[in-house]
Amino acid sequence: MAPVRRKRKKIEDPGRPPIVVGDGAAIPTKKDVGLFNAWRISFFGSLVVVVCLIVFKPDPYLRIFAFVPDGIWVTFKVTVGSILLALVIGLFTGLGRLSTRKIISGIASLYVEVIRGIPLLVQLFYIYFALGRIVQLPAMTSAIIAMAICYGAYMGEIFRAGIQSIPKGQMEAARSLGMTKSQAMAQVILPQAVKVILPPIGNEFVALLKDSSLVSILAVADLLRRGREFAAETFTYFETYTVVALVYLIITLFFSKLISRMEERISANR
């Protein structure tokens, strides 16, 4: 359960296209026929395995499947809550990094560097207990805030790259028409950047979904935690974690497919 957080390794080599190694969910594209098949096999394969387990070995699998849905709901809430908050933090971080005011860009860069330099699991512990010293919040809220602060830094980089990908002339044209910097950002730059930003945000969403399993150590009854509770009571460790892994796999594969569909639509609209 090592919280490895390197999304994409770019190995640049002059003259050759960069090699992009994603360690997040394999988001299939239409071009990638092999991957597409791999997606089908793993997705429908896991569904079939789940059905077989329930039908042929209802004890303990049916009991496990009856026990974990609460956890799925919690995992979902943590993921959606964190991603929404992380988007807000990311937007301000991205804008902050691009600010011409040294102090603002300095703070934003510091935040990004510090967060990227600390393992996610350590950050979660740290923010969770640091928050606990200031305010008394429900475990789930603290976990969401902690995840969002971690992911906000990565989101910030996505926003920054997205904004920077818009040609400089767009800002100049907007400013030439008398718009303020913020008007130009809101009306001209960000609406265009969204198209660039959406696919990597989809990746972040799937990555966050998986990383959300880390909150199980923070007294949040997510999918993994529910599994652990069940296993501890019944000593069916192998069976329980099989189910937990299958459920994560199905959810993750489902969302990667959804996101790749979305990406296709966006690129078709371009």
Add this chain to the structure above:
Amino acid sequence: MPTAERHKMVSMEGVVKYFGRLKALNQVSLDVKDGEKVVIIGPSGSGKSTLLRSINRLEEIDDGRIFVDGINIYDPAVDINKIREEVGMVFQSFNVFPHKTVIQNLTLAQIVVRKRSKEEATERAMRLLRKVGITEKSSAYPNQLSGGQQQRVAIARSLAMDPKIMLFDEPTSALDPEMIGEVLDVMKTLAREGMTMVVVTHEMGFAREVADRIIFMDNGTILEEGIPEHFFTNPSQERTKLFLSQIL
């Protein structure tokens, strides 16, 4: 054309601009009077675009002063956005907003900056689109337009703000040859209507026909200026002669 009595729309005094160690503008002084059409020519890297861009402060200058309609635009107390509302700018790369339709390109700044109602902005936009000849494409997106059409939209977008002066930064340089004419025609119409214009261009035919004054720049300085008849037939500087012989 009698220009002596008209007030100065732009006045540059000893403007200096560095890019790193390169002196892009070296003590440039230039006045543009109300209604005057000034065409700036010169080899690439001579500072023409920098000069033009400094007039609405897209480039910050390192020394000197620039007045637009009597206001010192580098005065810290001046709201540069207010100045820019009055100064239209057309770019080589069009810079139309690709996520907005043609009509939205024209109405956006009117609504956001000039605080016009949507109806008023749309009405004005349609009038300007008729003027530049793009009425039938008003609800298209820029990527459905040719380069010439995009540039005409960009011109109309600037005009929608009712600028007192229009700056053109090589408006036809990125266009296919067959589209240059349609953009120049729009600019000529504008000139006939009395718009104050500063144009950086390589279109010598346009310069000859429209300009009240031609300015030749080289190495960040104004090397020579004059009315087109003199400038093209009898330039005084060797550098100008060389440049004209290469380009004509």
